[in-house]
Amino acid sequence: MKKFLVLAFLSVLAVSCGKYEEGPGFSLISKKNRVTNTWVLSKVEVNGQDETPQSSSYTLKMTLKEDETLSANYTVLTIPFTTTGTWAFNSDKSALILTDNSGTSTNTILRLTNKEMKLRQISNGDTTTNTFVVQ
Secondary structure, eight states, X not given: OHHHHHHHHHHHHHHHHOOSTTOXXXXXXXXXXXXXXXXXXXXXXXXXXEOOOOTTTEEEXXXXXXXXXXXXXXEEXXXXXXXXXXXXXXXXXXXXXXXXXXXXXXXXXXXXXXXXXXXXEEETTEEEEEEEEEO
């Protein structure tokens, strides 16, 4: 009977841990601890097509801090820009809400590990998927 209860508990635990489409299925690190990091944009897909900009034309480094503030440094055609703002999870932690001086964006979290974060945003009929890796 004990073996059955343990097996049933583990089955429920395994099913309930897979929040994001691309994983991880289970993590001992909290979502907040996984998201607070310095992230570098590594890939951009628009409507399923790879549209990753060449690093010589565009770069983005974003730091999400534990106090739910963010800072981002990016370059466009070698011209540097900096912005600050805030970040938050939505109520069920399935999306990341980023706010800076250009506005607010809600990004569905597809993958969140301590080394990779994949976000999807739908805007004006286009689906953009941004993949970030830890710097």
